[in-house]
Amino acid sequence: MRSLIRLLLALLPALACAGQAVHITLLHVNDVYQISPVDNGTRGGLARLAALKKQVQAESPHTLLLFGGDTLSPSVASNTFRGEQMIAAWNATGLDMAVFGNHEFDFGPDILQARMAESHFPWLGANVHDKTGNALFANARASEIRTFDGIKIGFLGVVTPSTAQSSRPGPQLRFDDANIEARREAGRLRAKGAMAVVALTHQDLAQDRKLAETGAVDLILGGHDHVLMQTLAGRTPIFKAGSDARLVARLDLYLDRDSRRLTHLDWEMLPLDARTPEDADAARVVAGFENRLSALLDQPVGETSVALDARQEPSRSRETNVGDWLADIYRNRTGAEAAIVNGGTIRSNAGYGPGKLSRRDILSILPFENLIVKLDVSGRILRAALEHGLSEIHESRESGRFPQVSGIRYVYDPRLPVGNRLTQVTVNGAPLEDDRRYALAVNTYLAGGGDGYKMFKGQTFLITPENALSETAEVIEALTAGSPVAPRLDGRIKSLP
Numbered sequence: 001m002r003s004l005i006r007l008l009l010a011l012l013p014a015l016a017c018a019g020q021a022v023h024i025t026l027l028h029v030n031d032v033y034q035i036s037p038v039d040n041g042t043r044g045g046l047a048r049l050a051a052l053k054k055q056v057q058a059e060s061p062h063t064l065l066l067f068g069g070d071t072l073s074p075s076v077a078s079n080t081f082r083g084e085q086m087i088a089a090w091n092a093t094g095l096d097m098a099v100f101g102n103h104e105f106d107f108g109p110d111i112l113q114a115r116m117a118e119s120h121f122p123w124l125g126a127n128v129h130d131k132t133g134n135a136l137f138a139n140a141r142a143s144e145i146r147t148f149d150g151i152k153i154g155f156l157g158v159v160t161p162s163t164a165q166s167s168r169p170g171p172q173l174r175f176d177d178a179n180i181e182a183r184r185e186a187g188r189l190r191a192k193g194a195m196a197v198v199a200l201t202h203q204d205l206a207q208d209r210k211l212a213e214t215g216a217v218d219l220i221l222g223g224h225d226h227v228l229m230q231t232l233a234g235r236t237p238i239f240k241a242g243s244d245a246r247l248v249a250r251l252d253l254y255l256d257r258d259s260r261r262l263t264h265l266d267w268e269m270l271p272l273d274a275r276t277p278e279d280a281d282a283a284r285v286v287a288g289f290e291n292r293l294s295a296l297l298d299q300p301v302g303e304t305s306v307a308l309d310a311r312q313e314p315s316r317s318r319e320t321n322v323g324d325w326l327a328d329i330y331r332n333r334t335g336a337e338a339a340i341v342n343g344g345t346i347r348s349n350a351g352y353g354p355g356k357l358s359r360r361d362i363l364s365i366l367p368f369e370n371l372i373v374k375l376d377v378s379g380r381i382l383r384a385a386l387e388h389g390l391s392e393i394h395e396s397r398e399s400g401r402f403p404q405v406s407g408i409r410y411v412y413d414p415r416l417p418v419g420n421r422l423t424q425v426t427v428n429g430a431p432l433e434d435d436r437r438y439a440l441a442v443n444t445y446l447a448g449g450g451d452g453y454k455m456f457k458g459q460t461f462l463i464t465p466e467n468a469l470s471e472t473a474e475v476i477e478a479l480t481a482g483s484p485v486a487p488r489l490d491g492r493i494k495s496l497p
């Protein structure tokens, strides 16, 4: 009798658990470049994210906060702190793990290694190897196993191999096929008893779909794309949560002990806005860096030996030395043949120098922190874009679409009808050919059809927004490297009569 009771008691925990699901909550964000809220303070912000994690954890104890890559760069703050501010803020949010994004390598492998050493969370990168020793990069891990109520969940991380070209990882690193490494690592995790495998990926959606179709992983939480994505390929769901933590993907996983399977999955996109209070500790960390940045913004970063003209009316109606300078930086930094900067990008409506320039001066000229991309366009599209830029010139000298250029020289007559105002266009000295292809640098605003530049929408990217450079940071870097700068008008834009 006594032994029977003992047996029953021994069985009790198993009986109690039989048929019971283990509930795990995953919070996921990707492509976060700012520690403070974005969109004029309305969305995102890592102090709010920290508070959200605590809220969710109070209700669902098995909660993990995951990050899908791209955080150390690009931004004006990172131009100063080399990503240190991001890691400090991530530590304060209680981030549980992160996968490398391509932008993690923008400052080179040594800076990344320093940032990894500061991280209170593991970095995953199953396909990033040292060329010489074949070991994983630095102290990165291929995967992690987390155990909840005796149930093991595997997490693996991979990053797009295009990082080798789009970023600056140096000659020592090798980026292997992300999906081959992900499948291999998923197999290892299952062999170690993982009941479900979650892939943290930083690659484009087409690649995620290929991984999903193999059925090797149960769930893909992605990054690299900056738009909200909720999709399914094969039987594997894929989620990406936009950028800058404007949204947080919440996934609730229910795992059955008996069948050892993921029985169901609920998800929800949580907006991160003013309704979420800020976590006080995280807010302190963020404020500390913002105050340091504010002080640093006033320090000189270079010098101009001529007066810089960033006034609104000239920027939007004729060649200016700031327009030439910016467009030249766009073209040079992307290796494009030509560049167009819409006059409306130049904001401060002020003159500068001759003399020293601070970071704040450059930020006042370029407050949007636009990204610079490179498009593959036909001569016909390039001509249409220039005509569009000149389409309001007769009516208004305040139209933001006016095209400041580099690599291009054009003559126009404002008395001619809209769409036919160009009388002469050359690209690097040769007449513009409608059927030739041109590599053109523009900012993401124009590439997305902003200011009416609809002809750029849908064109092929040679440098995608995901791999793009920060306009403001590139200008600061060019200013520092070329100081003193002396941009002068060279007659690249001429108006008749």
Ligand SMILES: [Zn+2]
Pocket (backbone or CB within 6 Å): 069, 070, 101, 102, 103, 202, 223, 224, 225, 466, 467
């Ligand atoms: Zn990316």
